[in-house]
Amino acid sequence: MENLPDAVVYPGSKEEIERIVAFCHENSVPLYVYGGGSSVTRGVEAVCGGITLDLRRRFTKVISFNETDQTITVESGISGPDLEDALNRAPERFGAQRRYTCGHFPQSFEYSAVGGWVVTRGAGQNSTYYGNIKDIVLGQEYATPTGLVKTYGLPAHAVGPDLDEIMMGSEGAFGVLTHVTLRVFRYMPKNRRKFSYIFPSWEAARNAAREIMQSEAGHPSVFRLSDPEETDVMLKLYCVEGTPLGFVMSKLGYKRMQRCLLLGWTEGQRGFARNLRRVLGKIARQHKGFPLTGYPTKKWEHGRFRDPYLREALQDYGIIIDTMECGVRWDNMEAVHAGVRAFAKSRPRTICMTHLSHAYPQGANLYFIFIGRFESKEEFLEYQYGIFDNIQKYGASMSHHHGVGKLTSPWVKDSIGENQLEVFRALKHHFDPRNVMNPGGTVALDLPDEQTRRPRFAGRTWDDPAY
Numbered sequence: 077m078e079n080l081p082d083a084v085v086y087p088g089s090k091e092e093i094e095r096i097v098a099f100c101h102e103n104s105v106p107l108y109v110y111g112g113g114s115s116v117t118r119g120v121e122a123v124c125g126g127i128t129l130d131l132r133r134r135f136t137k138v139i140s141f142n143e144t145d146q147t148i149t150v151e152s153g154i155s156g157p158d159l160e161d162a163l164n165r166a167p168e169r170f171g172a173q174r175r176y177t178c179g180h181f182p183q184s185f186e187y188s189a190v191g192g193w194v195v196t197r198g199a200g201q202n203s204t205y206y207g208n209i210k211d212i213v214l215g216q217e218y219a220t221p222t223g224l225v226k227t228y229g230l231p232a233h234a235v236g237p238d239l240d241e242i243m244m245g246s247e248g249a250f251g252v253l254t255h256v257t258l259r260v261f262r263y264m265p266k267n268r269r270k271f272s273y274i275f276p277s278w279e280a281a282r283n284a285a286r287e288i289m290q291s292e293a294g295h296p297s298v299f300r301l302s303d304p305e306e307t308d309v310m311l312k313l314y315c316v317e318g319t320p321l322g323f324v325m326s327k328l329g330y331k332r333m334q335r336c337l338l339l340g341w342t343e344g345q346r347g348f349a350r351n352l353r354r355v356l357g358k359i360a361r362q363h364k365g366f367p368l369t370g371y372p373t374k375k376w377e378h379g380r381f382r383d384p385y386l387r388e389a390l391q392d393y394g395i396i397i398d399t400m401e402c403g404v405r406w407d408n409m410e411a412v413h414a415g416v417r418a419f420a421k422s423r424p425r426t427i428c429m430t431h432l433s434h435a436y437p438q439g440a441n442l443y444f445i446f447i448g449r450f451e452s453k454e455e456f457l458e459y460q461y462g463i464f465d466n467i468q469k470y471g472a473s474m475s476h477h478h479g480v481g482k483l484t485s486p487w488v489k490d491s492i493g494e495n496q497l498e499v500f501r502a503l504k505h506h507f508d509p510r511n512v513m514n515p516g517g518t519v520a521l522d523l524p525d526e527q528t529r530r531p532r533f534a535g536r537t538w539d540d541p542a543y
């Protein structure tokens with residue numbers, strides 16, 4: 077076991093958190109925050125020891141629900157399922173007229189908390205319609221070593237830079253997020269219209285996806301396009317291969333390792349969801365998309381929060397599954413996809429599946445999944461770092477929604493530029509002058525200069541043209 081804190085504290089109120097932050101500042105004790113603990117970027121590792129605040133037990137209450145404004149204010153340790161349950165049952169819980177949804181469903185929904193979503197700038201699987209968490213947050217309160225920060229909580233303002241944006245992405249390194257006010261949405265699952273299409277090629281599918289996002293017909297909710305390698309795996313996993321649907325697909329010339337699967341659903345007001353579904357189908361057909369019914373989407377939905385945990389079982393057999401996600405524009409999407417894939421596949425017997433999700437009119441998130449058997453930790457890290465290098469090399473962001481944590485911080489300076497990193501560091505110095513909040517490399521804020529370059533390993537184990 078490594079990177080454990082010396083003590084774990086379970087605060088039950090905002091005031092208790094404020095006192096703990098003040099204590100750590102006065103005594104220079106490192107302070108880490110544990111939300112749901114689902115960070116995949118080493119965010120919660122207490123690399124300097126000290127205290128970890130675990131918010132899951134006693135800091136999970138709903139503070140207020142406002143149906144007039146359609147907002148909810150909560151303690152930041154509330155879990156995804158508890159928040160969604162409160163909103164779905166708003167008439168029973170708060171005497172509301174309607175049922176509501178939070179609209180934010182990361183794949184880690186069941187094991188993550190609102191505070192973690194906000195400070196890592198997360199994105200849920202339905203973000204193409206509801207927005208990323210940064211679009212859903214209306215107001216925040218932080219306990220920082222130099223005092224309290226409370227943002228306006230208004231839908232818009234023009235009073236200087238946006239403090240909400242400044243705090244989102246701080247990953248526990250500026251202070252502890254205590255209370256959050258979120259926008260909420262009317263809950264109308266019956267209006268959902270599922271779809272799935274198969275396209276003859278990655279290019280045709282990408283063009284269709286872009287056209288859908290730019291059509292001005294509105295945005296679908298779940299919107300997920302798999303590249304050829306992932307498509308073949310999904311068609312097997314979702315039992316489409318071997319069915320009449322699979323047979324028709326092959327007869328029509330949708331070939332293995334070329335065809336691409338687009339799936340998702342539209343939602344919102346009934347007429348809107350239906351019309352968008354219709355427009356989307358028309359665009360898909362114009363790009364040689366063939367409808368596969370809502371069946372693959374149903375299968376995906378069934379495992380949407382559970383499938384990734386297969387990786388824990390596979391680790392017992394020495395097989396590692398890792399993921400990396402990045403923000404891209406439409407015009408450099410193919411360069412990023414091809415470049416990262418060329419590196420990933422240069423290692424023998426390694427699977428590299430990619431999908432596009434969280435789409436915008438100007439681009440999307442590309443999500444890479446790597447599966448392979450690795451002989452040692454060093455071999456795995458060498459491979460992982462090569463992926464990061466290539467993401468940076470082809471101009472994508474180092475993260476679209478997982479955040480930086482302590483994992484990709486050595487790539488941050490080259491990725492965003494020295495001047496921008498200095499802005500982040502000036503903010504860190506303002507909020508946390510003694511560096512007690514999440515110290516040890518978070519978002520490169522306290523990395524010494526010599527560590528702001530990616531670590532290198534001696535001895536490589538496979539050919540890599542990208543170096």
Ligand SMILES: Cc1cc2nc3c(=O)[nH]c(=O)nc-3n(C[C@H](O)[C@H](O)[C@H](O)COP(=O)(O)OP(=O)(O)OC[C@H]3O[C@@H](n4cnc5c(N)ncnc54)[C@H](O)[C@@H]3O)c2cc1C
Pocket residue numbers: 108109110111112113114115116119120131152153181182183184187188189190191192193194195196197198199200201247248249251252253254384385477478479481514
């Ligand atoms: C299987 C799997 C699937 C995932 N899918 C997605 C996905 O679809 N979308 C997505 O966005 N992410 C995803 N993630 C990444 C992760 O779940 C998100 O980053 C999530 O938002 C983290 O929330 P958490 O509550 O678990 O935070 P934690 O892991 O507890 O913490 C994350 C970081 O935030 C800090 N932090 C947490 N709470 C607070 C607080 N109240 N105040 C200050 N700092 C705080 C921690 O110190 C840490 O640095 C996935 C992770 C896994 C394991």
